[in-house]
Amino acid sequence: MLSEQALTEIARERAKYPEDRAQSALLAALRIAQEDQGFLATEVMDYVAHLLGIEPIRAYEVATFYSMYDLQPVGRHKICVCGSVSCFLRGSDQILAHLEEQLGIKVGETTPDGLFTLREVECLGACLGAPMMQVGDRYYENLTKDRVDSILAALREGGDDVG
Amino acid sequence: MPIIEIDGKPIDVAPGTTIMEAAQALGIYIPFFCYHPKLSVAANCRMCLVDVEKAPKPLPACATPVADGMKVSTASRKAKMAQQGVLEFLLINHPLDCPICDQGGECPLQDITMGFANPHSQYTEEKRVVEDKDIGPLIATEMTRCIQCTRCVRFGQEIGGIMELGATGRGERMAIGTYVAQAVRSELSGNMIDLCPVGALTSKPFRFTARNWELKHTPGICPHCSTGCHIDIQSRGREVMRVLPRPAEAVNEEWICDKGRFAYAGLAADDRVTQPLLRVDGEWREVSWAEALDATVGGIEHLLREHGAQQLGGLISARASVEELFLFQGLLRGIGSPHVDHRLTQQDFRADAAMPLYPALNMALEDLEREPVILLCHGFPRNEQPLTNHRLRKAVLAGGQIFVLAEQQRDFNYPVTQIVAGAGADVALYERLCRYLEQPEAIAELQGDTVLVRAAQALRAADNPVILVGSGALRHPRAAELLYWIGQVAALAGGRLSWLGEGANSAGAWIAGCIPHRLPGGAASPQQGLPAGAMWASGLKGYVLMDCEPTLDCWDGAAAEHALCAAELVISIGCFSREAQRYAHVILPAVAFGEGAGRYINNEGREQPFRAAVRAAGEARPGWKILRVLGHSLGVEDFAFMELEEVTRAWQRAVGEFPLDVTPLAPFPHCASGAHTAAPLLRMGEWPLYRSDPLVRRSAPLAQQAVARLHPEQAAALQLHPGVVEITTATGKALLPLVLDRKIPMGAVWVPMGFPETRDLGPAMGPCAIASAPTVAAAALAAV
Numbered sequence: 005m006l007s008e009q010a011l012t013e014i015a016r017e018r019a020k021y022p023e024d025r026a027q028s029a030l031l032a033a034l035r036i037a038q039e040d041q042g043f044l045a046t047e048v049m050d051y052v053a054h055l056l057g058i059e060p061i062r063a064y065e066v067a068t069f070y071s072m073y074d075l076q077p078v079g080r081h082k083i084c085v086c087g088s089v090s091c092f093l094r095g096s097d098q099i100l101a102h103l104e105e106q107l108g109i110k111v112g113e114t115t116p117d118g119l120f121t122l123r124e125v126e127c128l129g130a131c132l133g134a135p136m137m138q139v140g141d142r143y144y145e146n147l148t149k150d151r152v153d154s155i156l157a158a159l160r161e162g163g164d165d166v167g
Numbered sequence: 168m169p170i171i172e173i174d175g176k177p178i179d180v181a182p183g184t185t186i187m188e189a190a191q192a193l194g195i196y197i198p199f200f201c202y203h204p205k206l207s208v209a210a211n212c213r214m215c216l217v218d219v220e221k222a223p224k225p226l227p228a229c230a231t232p233v234a235d236g237m238k239v240s241t242a243s244r245k246a247k248m249a250q251q252g253v254l255e256f257l258l259i260n261h262p263l264d265c266p267i268c269d270q271g272g273e274c275p276l277q278d279i280t281m282g283f284a285n286p287h288s289q290y291t292e293e294k295r296v297v298e299d300k301d302i303g304p305l306i307a308t309e310m311t312r313c314i315q316c317t318r319c320v321r322f323g324q325e326i327g328g329i330m331e332l333g334a335t336g337r338g339e340r341m342a343i344g345t346y347v348a349q350a351v352r353s354e355l356s357g358n359m360i361d362l363c364p365v366g367a368l369t370s371k372p373f374r375f376t377a378r379n380w381e382l383k384h385t386p387g388i389c390p391h392c393s394t395g396c397h398i399d400i401q402s403r404g405r406e407v408m409r410v411l412p413r414p415a416e417a418v419n420e421e422w423i424c425d426k427g428r429f430a431y432a433g434l435a436a437d438d439r440v441t442q443p444l445l446r447v448d449g450e451w452r453e454v455s456w457a458e459a460l461d462a463t464v465g466g467i468e469h470l471l472r473e474h475g476a477q478q479l480g481g482l483i484s485a486r487a488s489v490e491e492l493f494l495f496q497g498l499l500r501g502i503g504s505p506h507v508d509h510r511l512t513q514q515d516f517r518a519d520a521a522m523p524l525y526p527a528l529n530m531a532l533e534d535l536e537r538e539p540v541i542l543l544c545h546g547f548p549r550n551e552q553p554l555t556n557h558r559l560r561k562a563v564l565a566g567g568q569i570f571v572l573a574e575q576q577r578d579f580n581y582p583v584t585q586i587v588a589g590a591g592a593d594v595a596l597y598e599r600l601c602r603y604l605e606q607p608e609a610i611a612e613l614q615g616d617t618v619l620v621r622a623a624q625a626l627r628a629a630d631n632p633v634i635l636v637g638s639g640a641l642r643h644p645r646a647a648e649l650l651y652w653i654g655q656v657a658a659l660a661g662g663r664l665s666w667l668g669e670g671a672n673s674a675g676a677w678i679a680g681c682i683p684h685r686l687p688g689g690a691a692s693p694q695q696g697l698p699a700g701a702m703w704a705s706g707l708k709g710y711v712l713m714d715c716e717p718t719l720d721c722w723d724g725a726a727a728e729h730a731l732c733a734a735e736l737v738i739s740i741g742c743f744s745r746e747a748q749r750y751a752h753v754i755l756p757a758v759a760f761g762e763g764a765g766r767y768i769n770n771e772g773r774e775q776p777f778r779a780a781v782r783a784a785g786e787a788r789p790g791w792k793i794l795r796v797l798g799h800s801l802g803v804e805d806f807a808f809m810e811l812e813e814v815t816r817a818w819q820r821a822v823g824e825f826p827l828d829v830t831p832l833a834p835f836p837h838c839a840s841g842a843h844t845a846a847p848l849l850r851m852g853e854w855p856l857y858r859s860d861p862l863v864r865r866s867a868p869l870a871q872q873a874v875a876r877l878h879p880e881q882a883a884a885l886q887l888h889p890g891v892v893e894i895t896t897a898t899g900k901a902l903l904p905l906v907l908d909r910k911i912p913m914g915a916v917w918v919p920m921g922f923p924e925t926r927d928l929g930p931a932m933g934p935c936a937i938a939s940a941p942t943v944a945a946a947a948l949a950a951v
């Protein structure tokens with residue numbers, strides 16, 4: 005179900021913890037599985053739980069807690085807009101509304117062309133640059149509607165890491 | 168020892184005690200939801216906040232250990248504000264639908280709100296709604312009511328041993344559920360209903376049928392296995408409405424299994440008999456007691472005259488009370504028949520003479536938790552004695568080691584080392600274990616038996632390990648050989664034998680003399696009778712059956728049916744008629760669960776009396792009264808009992824004091840090895856969890872489906888695919904859905920006992936053939 009490489013990486017994570025603490029490797033194992041598979045289907049979580057010898061429900065609990073895990077297929081770019089206090093005070097709701105309008109989707113949805121998924125998440129620890137969002141591995145801070153437009157345009161043109 | 172003060176009262180407690188525990192010791196009530204003395208501390212509901220001097224903020228009493236000199240106030244202004252605040256938050260998302268909630272009247276949230284909340288809420292926004300889950304036929308969910316205390320989750324993880332419920336999602340979206348739709352499978356699942364402090368988890372069978380304040384409570388003893396859990400039978404009028412556990416730390420702590428909790432639903436079965444039934448010219452007729460007793464007594468007298476008492480046999484279940492068992496054997500022996508037995512599921516009786524007085528645990532259930540090394544011989548207590556299994560689980564969690572020798576792998580809910588050899592080869596496991604115990608120096612050279620060698624080493628290293636004889640050992644077709652080897656293992660390992668009794672009153676049945684070779688109290692019977700299996704083989708002319716359905720309860724249902732149908736007289740004393748009508752001539756209605764009084768002796772040797780919770784249905788009579796009348800009418804001496812207590816006293820006089828620790832009366836004989844069935848395919852049968860007695864079989868919420876199980880490789884070798892298969896034995900056929908299961912050994916097919924569908928197949932273990940079902944038959948089955 006997972007690639008050789010993913011299995012090796014999970015085994016390496018597992019080895020970091022004592023025999024009876026398999027659960028400690030769960031966060032990392034789920035991340036590796038998601039990178040390998042694109043998202044965490046129930047069968048993937050079951051398999052990870054099986055690899056670690058823990059009950060599947062433990063994997064479901066962790067995977068549904070963190071917004072970084074995707075339980076459904078996502079678009080090529082996952083846009084995570086912070087909606088927590090600092091960002092909210094600096095207008096994150098308007099940024100979100102603007103994104104919805106520009107992409108033609110609601111929070112939680114994926115554009116029909118499979119390019120963008122839009123999410124609202126909790127504080128990403130970049131309050132200094134509020135309002136902010138994360139796309140892929142990268143943070144975009146001090147957002148305005150114009151800046152959002154230019155980021156979207158660059159992403160549409162094929163960039164993965166635009167700034 | 169820290170000395171602390173709660174609400175001005177000083178107390179001296181052990182270090183590490185929490186404020187909650189100290190307050191309870193002082194009799195001071197602190198409200199709580201998530202705290203439970205048998206579960207780990209989660210401290211997530213915050214209901215137990217108390218005001219601790221010098222602490223800036225209120226602290227959770229359930230999670231705060233005491234410190235010397237601590238001054239706690241549970242009712243200061245600060246504490247009160249904390250309590251009110253927590254309740255206000257908890258109620259924000261609670262639907263407050265008490266009038267339609269089954270928990271109403273027995274709900275901590277209701278009570279604590281009445282006692283501690285601010286009557287005014289500031290909340291005017293929308294409440295969240297959580298989707299209900301379908302988690303099976305036993306537990307109804309109303310998840311919007313959940314307060315996320317996680318008691319149910321912790322129960323699954325810490326007590327049930329299979330974690331099925333979890334808390335998924337985060338913050339406002341957190342919800343309790345299974346995530347993927349599935350029924351909970353734990354045999355202890357019903358306890359979550361009791362643990363849930365709100366109406367989120369309620370009993371499906373009981374739902375919407377009564378309010379708790381309408382119910383009468385009667386203390387009872389569970390009749391479904393040898394643990395003998397204490398139960399609270401709750402009734403309204405003449406009806407048992409539900410069964411809950413009654414706290415008994417030494418027996419069931421505060422749990423019961425789902426069998427004990429939901430079997431009562433079987434009382435509603437449509438074949439419950441409440442009026443004596445007589446077969447007249449092949450037709451069943453309801454008759455008066457007088458007529459039925461005339462027919463019974465007349466029939467027995469006729470049989471005695473024509474064929475002699477040797478042609479009459481009596482079989483009774485191990486759910487009968489001590490009094491009934493005592494009278495039953497007294498009746499049979501009083502009219503001259505030595506053939507009396509209760510061991511319906513057994514087949515091999517060659518070790519009878521050596522058996523101890525009764526199958527005793529030889530220790531307290533609580534002691535089981537502390538055993539470091541246990542060898543479990545052929546048993547699956549998770550099915551057979553669920554709450555004894557709970558003690559074994561605790562032993563393992565405390566660092567104990569359990570080795571299991573058996574004929575197939577099973578789903579233990581704790582780590583054990585299972586050593587299996589398929590049916591036919593399993594006796595040899597014990598033989599090999601003895602070799603390794605005998606010659607430790609040779610162990611190093613032995614190859615390929617590493618697990619068994621490990622067991623041998625652990626047993627040798629342990630001081631007086633427990634050799635636990637499971638119910639499966641006595642049911643084994645070569646039980647006597649097993650027992651011989653088990654005795655050898657115990658001797659070589661310097662261990663002690665301990666027995667897991669099968670029925671609620673197995674101990675009582677042995678002690679009361681419902682066995683063909685011993686009288687009440689264990690003295691050898693002057694006249695050796697036939698044991699259960701042999702009664703069928705000998706084709707007696709008459710049978711008296713009490714509280715059993717031999718066609719489903721016996722090791723060989725087909726043989727039982729054959730013998731019963733051929734007999735001239737079959738008297739069935741019991742609560743249900745469907746099976747009995749196939750073979751009986753008279754059916755005498757006896758009281759059912761909850762309607763009778765008596766006493767059981769559990770696996771520990773604990774005598775546990777119980778009384779009736781509700782009046783008998785219709786014309787049903789207590790078993791002991793029926794037996795008394797029969798004995799009296801048939802001229803048996805000393806049968807003129809008027810009260811149950813007189814029977815109890817007569818039993819006590821006959822038995823005297825019985826020991827709690829028993830040893831085999833003689834070394835187990837070395838029996839010749841029984842013919843090993845060299846069949847290409849062996850039928851392996853056992854009674855599934857909810858098919859073990861007439862009442863539980865009739866409980867609709869506990870319905871189980873009959874299926875055949877095969878190892879996937881065995882199925883492939885036989886070119887069988889999941890679907891319907893036809894199993895054929897010398898005596899009959901059965902059509903069953905096939906399930907692939909890696910736990911079944913090669914060369915065997917698992918086919919359950921206790922189902923009408925498999926009745927005709929005969930012995931629980933024996934040769935059989937399997938084939939894909941003919942399409943017509945399969946279609947017919949699918950249509951059902």
Ligand code: SF4
Nearest residue numbers: 313314316317319363
């Ligand atoms: S379902 Fe009941 S026991 Fe489980 S978390 Fe919710 S309130 Fe607690």
Ligand code: SF4
Nearest residue numbers: 389392396424427554
């Ligand atoms: S463990 Fe045995 S005695 Fe206890 S409730 Fe279950 S069946 Fe009844």
Ligand code: FES
Nearest residue numbers: 086091127128130
């Ligand atoms: S509140 Fe948005 S990054 Fe912290």
Ligand code: FES
Nearest residue numbers: 199210212213229
């Ligand atoms: S009872 Fe202490 S926090 Fe729930």
